[in-house]
Amino acid sequence: MHHRSRTPGPKLLGVAIAAVLGLGVAVPPAFAGPAGGPSADADPVPGLVAGSDTGAPQLVTGLAEAAPGDNPAEAARAHLAAHQDRYRIDPGQLVEAGVERAADGRRTVRFEQRHGGIPVFGARYLVHLVGEGTGQRVESAGGKYFTGLTAPTVQSVPDEVLRRLAIGAVQDPVARAGATAEDRGPVVLPGGAGRLARHFTVRGSDPAVWAAKAQEVFVDASTGEVALSYQVRAPYPLDVPGAAASGVAAGVAASAAATSPDAAAAAPALEPATGTAPDALGRPARVNIGRLPDGTYQLVDLTRPATVTTYDAAGRDELDFSTLPADAHPAASPTTDFPAVTGTSGATDAHLNAAAVYDFYRDRLGRDGIDGKGGPITSVVNVTSFGEPLDNAYWDGRKMVYGGGSGKYLPFSAARDVAGHEMTHGVVKHTAELVGLGQSGALDEAVADYFGNAIEVTGRGMPMTDPRAALLGEDLCRTGTPEACADRRLDDRRTTVADYVGAPAGVDNGGVHLNSTIFSGALWDIRRTLDPLLADRLVYRALAEYLTPLDDFVDARNAVLAAGRALGLDRARLRTVAAAFDAHGIKAGWQRRIGVDSRPLLRELSTESVAPDVAAGRWVAATAGEGAKGSMAVYTGAVAGSAEPARLSAEDGRSHGWPATDGTTAAWVAMGPGADGGWGMEVLARPLDGGPARSVQRGANQYFGDVRVSGGDVAFLMTDYATGRGGPVLSRAGAPAVPIALPEGHRASALAFRDGLLAWTESWQVGERTVSAPTVYSLAAGKVVAQYVVDDANAAAGTEVGSTRLAGGRLLWVETPFDRTKGSTIRSGALDGSGVSDLLPAGPRLGTGTEPRRISGLTASDRAVTFAEAARPVTGGTRNTDLPKLWQLPLTGGTPERMSCNRGGQYSPVADRGTRVVWLDATAGRTDLVVRERAAGTC
Structure with missing residues (x-):
């Protein structure tokens, strides 16, 4: 969940699971109709929700069909087989993944789908059974099962190539x-x-x-x-302005811990005992402990089926505890009165809170611990991160890990809602297995938000009307008000249409934390309206019995409503539940209600990491098509007009992407098996208005990138995998491609090509420092004609130089210090190597914020320069305003203006004529190729 500021990772392929895997939003019958909403007397629980991109339904409710048998899985499988007209599921593709048994005797059978024996990512189908033996019957079913899969089951790319590409x-x-x-x-x-x-x-x-x-x-x-x-799941950064990055090993720990032996397995036998220990505020607390044979004591609670054990890392680095090291031992004391350090380290609170979370799930919801089987519950407190305090906490896939606090924060185990939130992630892993990307990841966070707060307010006996009930992490600060300290609040009234953060996968895994309170806020409203115990059981039943790994917000709405029917909620209370989701805009088609000021050229691209290009009113872009089905292909279209995009790349079983154009010709990279059956990469070129594609260069052990085209000439960067060497390569007028030699040890990046000039950023090592130089090469002269050296001798952290662009008879580039306390500068130089000036000096972030401006993309025409500000570090207060936005200023300099008022992330701008710019926009929670003719000005 929580906790300290961290710079977002690089942009990654895939905007959200739904977009990447072609999973759309089904329209439940209850929301059909001209007004888009149900009638007053409509049943709020949909009877049938059609699946998207599949013949299998997403949800079927209201059943009462006999399924006799003592084996629930076989009965469920037989039911699906007997109703092929309804489900269209091949039982032979289903593998039992477990049976969830509710306290009322209801069983949920989970199946995983296989295709040719290979798991289908995120495909789970659930069947709900009630009754016993001959009286057993199916009450509902649903999930994600994909019909029509015809993918090969034997790979054609060698293992080592796949590993290298990964x-x-x-x-x-x-x-x-x-x-x-x-x-x-x-x-x-x-x-x-x-x-x-x-x-x-x-x-x-x-x-x-x-x-x-x-x-x-x-x-x-x-x-x-x-x-x-x-x-991989990482902890959520708390809004700590100016804090250093932390929690950096959570994702690594999650995988490593899940496969490594537990050091506790070799622990000596303990006898149950009780003692006292101070909490983080120094108050004495009664604790269940274990007595060792030598008469000493440890924080090991043996009074529950799930053994609760708490370790004190004593300030060691969190990386040391990715798995429990052999020398790790539970927090200990020579007597039953534990010392003061047990409180200041956070061990006491972690121990008590772990037991409280277990009791909540067992006594209130009938669940036996995190794994539902009484498995051990382990916490590690007082870890640090690279020598700095870790103001953070996370579930690493096997155990809890807590920072020991700092001058501003108490140990993070001191907040019961934080402990409940993080341990609920473990419950999600053992039930719905929600994938931590996009809306499914936001649902994971939302459920953890809800139960974290529910556990705390239940334990404290707080009424739901208490203003602090909706606050998450409000008790962590050593000073200040709870409202100021809280990391999130479940009563923030956020809605999909007004507040959904259109973040790509590289920013908070598609906004998994940034959008969580939209859904958890709806759940919290349900808890305020219904009896809290009933609400807790409702949300838990939806999690344990209805949600599946790839579900989105609307799927989860339907899951909660279906769980309500299974719990016996009457129609009035079900309408109350539906109204809570309506109030937060969680209903089918909500994405279409988000307003934008740009014009779409191509909707729902499969990635925001492959930039488009545009020239002379013609654009090119790469996508796997609507819903991201299959491999990428290159498409083209006119910026003006409404003609359907035309596919440029062949359907030859390869992936085609990274396109460029000069308005007449397109060039791109294809990767996959060639005519000889061997895998490789190939640069292709083709006229936009038709004609065959020609091969510019093919290589089996080479990497091609940064393709550019100008006047029919094609340039690109090439790296040889065997030697690691590479540089610019040029093909003129269809002639064979010829490398442009660089000095030994020099590298090239950020290629630009225009009017007989090539430009790139050249870099090399001089002793311990890096030297970078924006460079201009003349095709006519056959040599470098300008080079602007940026020497990092006086910059301890170094400077990134890139985004070279040719425009208006000048070379433009961006210089960004690796020191994040300093901002980016856009520089401009004459094509003879003289006249360097700052087109946009370093300064504070535009629009909002006072931190240094960081630039993540640059493009230019002969009239205007457009750039993207990099995203702010993801924090508890991050909103759409913190995502990358486009700004434009005249090529001669001036005051930047917002290019677009779209509120989501804006990526990969490319300039056409005048002030027209094409870019990839994530405002609607997907990646669209869009255009604007001129800057919007002030938003």
Whole structure:
């Protein structure tokens, strides 16, 4: 959940699970009709919700069909088989994934879908049974099962190539250099015919460099395209202005801890005992403890089926506890009176709160612990992060990890709602398994928000009318009011249409924390309106029995309503539940109600990481098509007019992307098997108005990128995998491509091409420092004609130089210090290497905020320069205003104006003629290719 500011990771493929995998939003019958809402007497629980991109329904309720048998899974399977006309499910593709048994005897059978024996990512189908034996019957069913999958089940790209491509998905070159990829095996990504992919967990060997950018990467096993990539679950940063990055190893820990032996397994036998220990505020508390044979005591609670154990890391780094080290021991005392450090470290509070969370789930909801089977509950307190206090807490996949606090914060275990929130993530993992990306990830956070607060207010006996009841983390601050301290509040009244943060996958995994209170706020309103115990049981039943990994907000609304019917809520109370979701804008079609001031050219692109291009009123872009089905293809269209986009790339089983155009010709990169059956990359070029594509360059052990085209000439960057060397390559008038030699040890990036001039950023090492130089190369002269050296000798952290652009007879580029206390500068130089000036000096962030401006993209025409401000570090207060926005100013300099007032993330701007700009926009919770003719001005 929580907690300290951290810079967002690089942009990753995939905006949200729904977009990446082709999962749309079904329209429940209850919301059909001209007004888009139900009639006053309509049943708020949909009887049938059609699935999207599948013949199988998303939800079927109101059943009472016999399914006799003593084995619930076999009875459920037989039911699905007997009703093929309704479900269209092949029982042979289902593998039992477990049976959830409710306290009232109801059983939920979970099935996982297989395609040719290979798991289908996120595909779960659930059948709900009541009664016993011959009286057993099916009450409802639903989930995500994908019909029509025809993806191959044998990969054609070699394992080592797939691994290399997975590592290549890491865009930070420093992190990528030390990265490794753990092979998780094959998986079929749903959507259309499906895609066979290889799943890798990519992480760095140097955590200080990697900084929590462990990624789940899915590489298409037929083409080599990175089909899906997102960060492993990481802790949520609390809004701590100016705080250093923290919690950086949470994602690494989540995977490592799940597979490593637990040091506690070798612990000596303990006897139950009781004692006293001070809490974080020094108040004495009674604790259940364990007595060792030598007469000493540890914080081990043996009074419950789930053993509760609390370790004190004593200030060691969180990385040391990705798995419990052999020398780790529970917090200890020579007597039953534990010392003061047990409180100041947070151990006492962690111990008591873990037990309280267990009791809540057992006594109130009938669940036996986090895993539902009475498994051990482990907490580690008082960890640090690279020598700094860790103002954070997280569930790492196996245990709780808490920072020991700082001068501003108490130990993070001191807040029961924080403990409840994080431990609920464990419950979600053992039930719905919600994928931590986009809306499904926001649902995971929302459920954790809800139960974290519900556990605290129930334990304190707080009425729901208490203003503090809706606050999350309000008790962590050493000074200040609870309202000022709270990380989130569940009564913030946010709605989808007004407040949904259109974030791509690279920002908070698609806004999983930034959008959570839209849904948890609706759940909290339900708890305020219904009896709190009934509301808790309702939300828990939806989680344990109805939600599946890829569900979105509307799916979850239907899940809660269906759970309400199963609990016996009457129609009036079900309408109350529906009204709470309505009030937060959670109903089918909400995305279409978000207003924008741009004009769409192509909707729902499959990625925001592959930039478009535009010239002379013609655009090119790459996408896997509506719903992100299949491999990427290159499309083109006119900026003006309404003609359908035309596909440029062939349907040849390869992935085509990274396009460029000069308004007449397009060039791009294809990757996948060639005519000889071997995998490789190829640069292709084709006229926009028709004609065959020609091969510019093909290589089996080479990487091509940064393709540019001008006057029919094609330039690109090439890297040889075997030697690691590379640089610009040029093909003139269809002739074979020829490398442009760089000095030994020099590298090129950020290629630009226009009017017989190539430009790039050249960099090389001089001793311990990096030297970078925006460089201009003349095709006519056959040599470099200008170079502007940026020497980092006086910049300890270094400077990133990039985004080179040719416009108006000048070279433009961006200089950004790695020191985040300093901002970016847009510089301009004459094409003979003289006359360098600052077009936009470093300054504070535009529009809002006082932190230094950081620029993440630059484009220019002969009249105007347009740039994107980088996203602010994701914090508890992050809103749409903190996501990247486009600004424009005259090429001669001046005051920047907002290019668009769209409230979501704006990425990859490319300039056309005059002030016209095309970009990728995530305002509607998906990536659209859009255009504006001129700046919007002040928003």
